[in-house]
Amino acid sequence: xxxxxxxxxxxxxxxxxxxxxxxxxxxxxxxxxxxxxxxxxxxxxxxxxxxxxxxxxxxxxxxxxxxxxxxxxxxxxxxxxxxxxxxxxxxxxxxxxxxxxxxxxxxxxxxxxxxxxxxxxxxxxxx
Amino acid sequence: xxxxxxxxxxxxxxxxxxxxxxxxxxxxxxxxxxxxxxxxxxxxxxxxxxxxxxxxxxxxxxxxxxxxxxxxxxxxxxxxxxxxxxxxxxxxxxxxxxxxxxxxxxxxxxxx
Numbered sequence: 001x002x003x004x005x006x007x008x009x010x011x012x013x014x015x016x017x018x019x020x021x022x023x024x025x026x027x028x029x030x031x032x033x034x035x036x037x038x039x040x041x042x043x044x045x046x047x048x049x050x051x052x053x054x055x056x057x058x059x060x061x062x063x064x065x066x067x068x069x070x071x072x073x074x075x076x077x078x079x080x081x082x083x084x085x086x087x088x089x090x091x092x093x094x095x096x097x098x099x100x101x102x103x104x105x106x107x108x109x110x111x112x113x114x115x116x117x118x119x120x121x122x123x124x125x126x127x
Numbered sequence: 128x129x130x131x132x133x134x135x136x137x138x139x140x141x142x143x144x145x146x147x148x149x150x151x152x153x154x155x156x157x158x159x160x161x162x163x164x165x166x167x168x169x170x171x172x173x174x175x176x177x178x179x180x181x182x183x184x185x186x187x188x189x190x191x192x193x194x195x196x197x198x199x200x201x202x203x204x205x206x207x208x209x210x211x212x213x214x215x216x217x218x219x220x221x222x223x224x225x226x227x228x229x230x231x232x233x234x235x236x237x238x239x
Binding site: 030033034036037040041044047048050051053054057058080084087088091094 | 142145146149152166167168170171174187190191194197198201222223226229230233236237
């Protein structure tokens with residue numbers, strides 16, 4: 001093999017690789033998915049606490065009153081909304097809706113914006 | 128577990144569970160916005176209805192299945208060392224199984 005050259009340069013400067021928005025969306029879908037997965041035990045714990053006793057129920061409700069937890073809830077709402085909207089987009093792509101390059105870029109931006117809108121609405125409702 | 132939840136079947140379960148999760152979340156949110164339980168006893172009473180509890184248990188089963196397929200894909204993609212990969216898959220599976228039993232225990236306790 002004349003072209004076999006083991007000294008080929010490896011170009012892996014992550015800051016110089018420009019991902020298209022569709023790839024960013026795909027990464028964010030994974031990232032939010034992993035974060036939401038880590039929250040599952042917390043969700044079940046809160047469900048148990050809220051059903052255990054009237055005190056536990058009050059404790060769960062009072063989480064919303066604390067600024068730190070309120071911020072955490074707003075972030076979770078954002079991740080969840082983003083994951084959900086991106087997921088709906090993937091389901092539509094599965095049935096060949098929005099598969100065109102231009103449309104898939106537009107829909108990626110729509111997912112990102114919709115996620116931010118949900119985060120803002122949650123902030124307004126909780127603050 | 129991974130034998131039964133691999134390839135095309137995993138792909139399909141991922142989407143079916145996603146649909147149930149999306150519909151359940153939407154209905155739960157609508158319910159909370161229009162007719163939220165006002166007290167502990169109302170909240171507990173609503174979940175003592177077997178159908179409500181069943182719908183929530185299905186939600187947790189769909190959630191755990193969805194999480195399993197997703198995390199399995201992430202681990203297989205990024206963890207190259209097979210021993211570590213196996214350990215992480217086992218821990219994830221056991222953790223999710225434990226979560227499922229925990230949720231079942233909570234929901235069964237309410238119906239008693």
